[in-house]
Amino acid sequence: MHPALQAIVTIIIGVGGCVGYFYFSNQFLDKVLFPARGPNAGRNITRANMIRPWLFLMPALLALGVYLAYPVVETLRLSLTERLPGGESQYVGLANYQQMFAEPKFWEAMRNNMMWLLVVPALSTVFGLLAAQLSDRVRWGNLAKSLIFMPMAISFVGAAVIWKLVYDARPVGQDQIGVLNALYMFFGGTEPKNWLTMIGPNNYLLMIVLVWIQTGFAMVILSAALRGIPEETVEAAIVDGANPFQVFFKIKVPQIMGTIVVVWTTITIVVLKVFDIVFAMTNGQWETQVLANYMYDKLFRANDWGVGSASAMIIMLLVSPILVWNVYNARKEMK
Amino acid sequence: MSNIAGTKSSLTWAVHLSLAALVLLWLFPTVGLLVSSFRTSDQIASTGWWKAMVPSEQNLTLRTGGAEDQVQKEGGFVIEGNLFGEPGDAVISVWGTSSRAISDYQAGETAELKDDATLTVQSNGDYQMQSPEEFTGKRGQRIFVTARTPPEFTLRNYKYVLFDPSNREGMAKAFFNTLTVTIPATIIPILVAAFAAYALAWMDFPGRALLIAAVVGLLVVPLQLALIPLLKLHNEIGIGKGYLGAWLAHTGFGLPLAIYLLRNYMVGLPRDIIENAKVDGATDFQIFTKIILPLSFPALASFAIFQFLWTWNDLLVALVFLIDSTGDTTVMTKQIVELLGTRGGNWEILATSAFVSIAVPLGVFFAMQKYLVRGLLAGSVK
Numbered sequence: 001m002h003p004a005l006q007a008i009v010t011i012i013i014g015v016g017g018c019v020g021y022f023y024f025s026n027q028f029l030d031k032v033l034f035p036a037r038g039p040n041a042g043r044n045i046t047r048a049n050m051i052r053p054w055l056f057l058m059p060a061l062l063a064l065g066v067y068l069a070y071p072v073v074e075t076l077r078l079s080l081t082e083r084l085p086g087g088e089s090q091y092v093g094l095a096n097y098q099q100m101f102a103e104p105k106f107w108e109a110m111r112n113n114m115m116w117l118l119v120v121p122a123l124s125t126v127f128g129l130l131a132a133q134l135s136d137r138v139r140w141g142n143l144a145k146s147l148i149f150m151p152m153a154i155s156f157v158g159a160a161v162i163w164k165l166v167y168d169a170r171p172v173g174q175d176q177i178g179v180l181n182a183l184y185m186f187f188g189g190t191e192p193k194n195w196l197t198m199i200g201p202n203n204y205l206l207m208i209v210l211v212w213i214q215t216g217f218a219m220v221i222l223s224a225a226l227r228g229i230p231e232e233t234v235e236a237a238i239v240d241g242a243n244p245f246q247v248f249f250k251i252k253v254p255q256i257m258g259t260i261v262v263v264w265t266t267i268t269i270v271v272l273k274v275f276d277i278v279f280a281m282t283n284g285q286w287e288t289q290v291l292a293n294y295m296y297d298k299l300f301r302a303n304d305w306g307v308g309s310a311s312a313m314i315i316m317l318l319v320s321p322i323l324v325w326n327v328y329n330a331r332k333e334m335k
Numbered sequence: 336m337s338n339i340a341g342t343k344s345s346l347t348w349a350v351h352l353s354l355a356a357l358v359l360l361w362l363f364p365t366v367g368l369l370v371s372s373f374r375t376s377d378q379i380a381s382t383g384w385w386k387a388m389v390p391s392e393q394n395l396t397l398r399t400g401g402a403e404d405q406v407q408k409e410g411g412f413v414i415e416g417n418l419f420g421e422p423g424d425a426v427i428s429v430w431g432t433s434s435r436a437i438s439d440y441q442a443g444e445t446a447e448l449k450d451d452a453t454l455t456v457q458s459n460g461d462y463q464m465q466s467p468e469e470f471t472g473k474r475g476q477r478i479f480v481t482a483r484t485p486p487e488f489t490l491r492n493y494k495y496v497l498f499d500p501s502n503r504e505g506m507a508k509a510f511f512n513t514l515t516v517t518i519p520a521t522i523i524p525i526l527v528a529a530f531a532a533y534a535l536a537w538m539d540f541p542g543r544a545l546l547i548a549a550v551v552g553l554l555v556v557p558l559q560l561a562l563i564p565l566l567k568l569h570n571e572i573g574i575g576k577g578y579l580g581a582w583l584a585h586t587g588f589g590l591p592l593a594i595y596l597l598r599n600y601m602v603g604l605p606r607d608i609i610e611n612a613k614v615d616g617a618t619d620f621q622i623f624t625k626i627i628l629p630l631s632f633p634a635l636a637s638f639a640i641f642q643f644l645w646t647w648n649d650l651l652v653a654l655v656f657l658i659d660s661t662g663d664t665t666v667m668t669k670q671i672v673e674l675l676g677t678r679g680g681n682w683e684i685l686a687t688s689a690f691v692s693i694a695v696p697l698g699v700f701f702a703m704q705k706y707l708v709r710g711l712l713a714g715s716v717k
Contacts, residue, residue, distance in 0.1 A: 006578060007515040014523040014582075022530055026620045052619055053540040060531035060590055061546075063524075066568070067561060067587020068553045074564035127357070134354040137347075144354050146704060148361045153700035154693050155648030157668040161675065161689035162364045165371065165682060170380075177383045177682070179367065212361065217711065224712050244346060273557050276650045280672050292559055300655070305563055312560045323555050330551040334544060 018059065025055045072316065079309035096306035106311065108287055109294040112203055113318075116274065116290060119204065121267040123211045125260060128218025132226055133248060135219075145223065149216035156213070156276030163209045164281060167195040199287045206288055209277050214270060218263045225259035226252060265322050272318055291315050371686040373488040379682045390485045392428075394437065399454075399464055399475040411467040418460040418478060424487070427458050430480040437479035448476070456480070492687040504678070506691045509670040513647060513692070515578060516657065516666060520585035520646045521639055527586065528593030529635065533623050535594065536601040537609060547598070553591040561588070562655050569656065577664065581657040588652070589642045596641075599713050600634035601627060637710025640703050644696050667692035 029051060034044035079096055081089040100106050131148050135141035151159065168178030169192045176182040181192040196202050229252055237251045253260075275292035282288045284297065291311060299308035370384040381393055397418040405412045419425060429438035432446055432454065440446050442458035452466035456478065464476060496506050534540075535547055561584070569580045604627065612622050628635075646652075650668040657664050665673075671688055678684050700707065 007519055010519045010579070010582060011522055014519055015526060018523070018526040018530075022620065026618070030618065049619075050540065053534040053538040053543075056530040056534035056538070056619075056623075057546070059527045060594060063527060063583075063587045063590055064550070064553060067565065067584065068556050068591070071561035071564040072556060074567075075560045078563060131354070131357055134350050134357065137350050138354060141354075144358045146701070147358050149704070149708075150365070150697065150700065151361065152707075153644055153696040154365070155650070155668055155696070157648070157650055157671050158689050158693045161671060161685055162368045164675070165367055165384075165686065166364050168682075175382050177379060179363070179383070179385070182383050182385075212364070215361070220708050220711055269555050269557075273559065275559075276668070279650070280675055292557075295559055296651075299563055309563060312557070312562075315557050315559055319555055319557055323552050326555060327548045327552045331544070331548055334547065 021059065022056070026052070029055065075309045075312050075316075078305055079313050082306050092306070096310040100307050100310050105284075105289055106294060109284075109289040109291045109311075110314075112287075112289060113272070113291045115203060116207055116210075116271045117268060119207050120210050120214065120271045121264045123207075124214040124218045124267050125222075125263055127211065127215040128220075128263065129222050129253075129260070131215065131219040132223035133252075136223060136226055145219060148219055151213045152216045154213070156209075156274075157280050159209050159213055160277055160280035163205075163212075164196075167205060169194045196282055197286045202282065202286055203288050206277055206281060209281070210271065210274060214267050218267065221259060221263050222256065225256040229255050265325070269319060269322060272315055291318075368686045368689060371682055372492055372690045373490070374683065375487075375489055375491070376681065376683040378487070379686075387488075388486055390483050392481060392483050395480050395482055396434075397478050397480060399462055399478065401473040401475040402470045403473070404475075405470045411465055412469050414464040414470060414475070416462060418456065418462055418480065422459045422461065425460065425482040425484045427456060427460060427480045427482045430456050430478055432476065432478060434479060438481060454478075492683045493691070496684060496687045496691060504670070504674060504684070504688075506667060506670060506688050509665050509667045510691065512664055513666045513668075516581050516585070516653065517643060517646045519582045520589070521642045523582065524586045524589040524593050524642060525635055525639060528590055528597055528638070529628060529631070530623065531590075532594050532597035532601055533619075533627055535598045537622075537627075538619065550591050550594050550598075554595060556591075558588050558651070562651075566655060576657060576659040578657065581652060584652050584656045585642075585646050585649070589638075589645070592641065593638050596638050596710060596713055597631060597634050600631055604630055633706060633709060634713065636703065636706040637713065640699060640707050641710055643699060647692075647696055 029048050034048040034051075035041075038044075078089075080091060080093060082092045082095070083089050131145070135144045135148075138144070154162070165177075166179050167181075168176075169181050170176050170178075172191045176185055176192055180195060181189075185192060195205055233251055233255070234247055237247050242250065273292055274290055275296065278284055278288060278290050278293045279296065284290070284293045291314060295308050295311040295315070298304045298311060302308075367384050370387050371379055374384065374387055377393075378387065399418070400414045400416050404416065405414045407413075418427075427442045429441055431437040431439040432448065433439075440456070442456060445453050445455045448454055448464075448466075450466060450468055452464060452468075452470075454462065454464045454476065456462045460480075460482075462478070464470075495502055497510075498507065499505060535543060535550075565584060566576075569575060569583075574580045574583070608626060608630075609622055612626060617625070648668065649666075650672065653666045653669055657666065658669055667688075671685070671692060674681075674685055674688055
């Protein structure tokens with residue numbers, strides 16, 4: 001079957017199936033199982049209403065369970081086992097973790113990930129705050145915002161191509177077609193650099209790509225927060241003689257601190273999962289490995305499910321504090 | 336207050352200028368790729384894209400016609416023609432006949448060649464080579480010219496990348512594959528999530544708070560954890576690698592955000608409407624389809640855009656759940672990664688392919704930005 005046709009059939013089956021499920025299961029509940037008539041009408045309605053939420057929830061719970069909850073448990077199990085020839089697996093305790101901790105490539109990935117965690121959320125938030133504050137004060141602010149926000153729509157892979165062109169290097173003597181080398185030569189560089197193979201700086205050049213993408217996100221959220229600041233507080237500060245910088249740093253920033261933290265943690269999660277950029281630009285060569293790409297290497301290139309799952313668990317471990325904090329906040333809010 | 340009035344205008348200027356600088360900085364890389372996709376490979380390789388708007392000076396090596404083009408006239412043999420094939424926009428300033436002296440002659444001057452032959456090259460590329468003897472040699476005389484070519488843009492790259500059937504690395508098939516993945520993967524989770532969100536927002540049952548907390552928790556579970564367990568599961572139940580697996584995976588991974596966004600929105604809908612409907616005897620199913628769903632359109636649109644951008648731009652899920660060893664189901668992101676490996680220096684192909692894949696999300700982005708922003712705000716500021 002042609003894939004396009006298959007897609008249409010899937011949409012029809014998927015959508016039709018969902019609608020049909022919800023409609024008929026409700027009908028079944030109301031008409032057959034607990035009909036709202038006869039001697040037990042009252043009791044039946046109560047019972048039907050007890051079951052109905054679960055009818056509504058079931059498909060979602062099933063999908064969440066199979067596609068997100070079960071994998072967490074299964075990955076934990078896989079990280080403690082070793083695959084044997086013939087499809088069997090054997091419990092090996094923490095051997096996979098030990099093996100992973102002995103690999104220099106893992107520690108390189110950890111080191112790099114920590115740098116990513118420090119640099120990307122910080123720079124994105126700072127640039128986002130700057131853009132939000134500046135664009136709030138000019139008439140063409142909305143246009144400016146939409147242009148800075150634009151990279152959010154671009155795939156990591158597309159961004160990788162865009163930035164590879166920026167970092168491109170041509171041999172000495174030729175015109176440089178990468179902006180970075182062109183600038184470098186213009187300001188007196190002697191020979192063009194192959195930036196992405198320069199151990200050390202290359203990590204930061206990859207981080208810039210993600211900062212470029214995430215700044216728009218930070219800007220949108222922070223801009224909304226800035227607008228939500230009560231006018232009186234700002235006016236009072238100006239009357240008291242505060243200059244614009246004091247107004248910004250002493251009045252506005254403290255009031256949106258909560259939002260800044262939310263933005264920071266959201267970008268942190270993106271950073272922990274960063275895969276495509278490194279995969280497409282350097283594939284972890286020249287000491288640019290990160291955890292997600294290391295894991296992909298282990299799972300699908302080395303076919304080592306044990307160590308691959310162990311590194312996935314490390315990512316999960318790093319995400320967990322944020323997970324707990326989010327859940328805690330959500331619960332607090334609902335009360 | 337008095338000093339504020341004085342500093343205000345200079346500060347306003349500083350704000351305008353720094354914002355403009357920031358915007359240009361953010362725009363510059365993308366514009367570079369866009370401009371490059373409209374240039375020929377020679378242009379891309381010889382000058383930076385920022386010079387594309389102004390005429391460029393190029394050093395070219397061209398050839399006159401060979402011996403078969405010669406005509407016998409009185410007093411000798413003549414080969415005539417144009418170095419560029421036909422007179423174009425290029426203007427030759429200087430030229431030479433040896434690679435060590437490429438600027439010996441001005442345009443319009445006549446050079447003496449060996450065996451009493453002469454050669455004249457005009458600025459538009461017309462040349463005339465004369466000799467008393469018959470010309471031999473098939474390949475003609477090499478001429479080194481320095482030519483100024485006006486800015487020139489071409490759609491040839493797009494034609495090659497999208498419509499050339501002989502191009503095995505073309506994007507046409509990958510484009511349709513991406514579309515095939517994206518549309519069901521966007522629509523199905525919306526429906527599943529909408530019902531669940533309604534139950535979590537407006538129905539009372541034990542364990543509701545726990546479920547909401549679980550959704551919030553699942554929101555940040557890295558999908559990296561799901562790769563191997565689910566691939567194993569797909570293989571065991573016979574789905575293997577393919578569209579169905581990719582659709583299911585995208586549905587599963589998109590659900591927490593969908594439920595979270597929709598629930599937050601539905602909770603905010605006015606309680607009166609729902610209670611009045613209940614008093615009038617409407618069932619939950621009717622309330623949901625007739626009242627909640629239409630009212631939740633903005634939230635549905637927000638999530639649809641998120642999910643669309645995410646599935647369209649995704650690489651990891653496609654690599655793991657979709658693309659098998661035949662490569663028939665390759666998507667654009669994967670195709671671009673391959674091109675980065677095999678055609679790393681062919682920027683005309685890379686830039687064009689990348690832009691083909693970027694164009695659709697950018698279109699969606701600019702058309703529906705309002706909903707995207709709304710969704711972002713609902714999803715993270717709480």
